[in-house]
């Protein structure tokens with residue numbers, strides 16, 4: 266069987282858990298060698314790598330706290346070492362900027378520390394991971410940023426998170442233009458509520474889960490694989506003419522008022 270990403274190399278930030286894990290597994294199933302990045306939870310990354318290798322794929326773990334000063338440098342120093350050991354070079358093909366945090370805080374409760382941390386992990390690291398990756402991505406490569414439906418329809422209980430996810434959609438458009446001359450596409454996926462640790466307080470609460478479903482065209486809670494399959498498409502050759510777009514992968518959340 267020909268696997269569409271055979272010979273390609275992918276970096277998935279936050280690949281240790283949730284959506285990132287499902288993305289790492291999908292890209293590996295498609296034939297890519299996957300760098301599974303984690304922040305603090307090395308054990309989760311090791312489990313993701315084990316799951317991939319058990320399915321016949323190839324992967325390795327790289328750790329770096331993206332909230333820390335020099336976190337991006339730490340990530341690429343580790344990635345370069347791992348890739349050089351495996352391939353003799355530090356080039357790769359696919360970046361999935363997925364790592365993120367979503368602390369619940371409304372307008373009154375959002376402190377400078379909360380906003381700074383969301384900014385560091387969800388925006389600053391995405392910018393500089395993309396910048397470092399752009400030096401290593403081969404022509405024809407792929408960048409997929411993970412945004413959120415709240416970038417378009419903000420949640421007042423996630424006020425800073427919502428506003429800063431909107432930055433990701435905007436950045437996706439600029440990066441598509443900057444990298445387009447090298448045939449590198451840059452897109453974003455915007456999930457609705459997905460059954461991961463991040464959204465556990467919502468999706469594990471029966472009343473809230475029912476409310477979320479009522480606000481979606483498709484009446485179930487999204488699973489990490491629902492997002493991973495969309496990322497798999499955007500990372501593939503089939504998506505070669507799609508760039509600068511934010512694809513809402515949300516079961517049709519908040520389509521109407």
Ligand SMILES: NC(=O)c1ccc[n+]([C@@H]2O[C@H](COP(=O)([O-])OP(=O)(O)OC[C@H]3O[C@@H](n4cnc5c(N)ncnc54)[C@H](OP(=O)(O)O)[C@@H]3O)[C@@H](O)[C@H]2O)c1
Nearest residue numbers: 279283284304305306331332364365413458459461463464
């Ligand atoms: N779940 C949803 O409903 C939903 C909806 C829309 C958008 N999203 C977006 O989807 C992405 C993934 O979310 P998820 O639900 O899969 O979250 P999750 O289950 O909480 O996983 C978060 C991932 O990000 C990593 N991470 C968190 N803080 C980090 C830091 N300081 N440095 C490095 N890595 C860090 C974690 O690494 P460790 O394992 O080491 O902690 C983990 O791999 C995020 O960008 C999120 O905003 C999620």
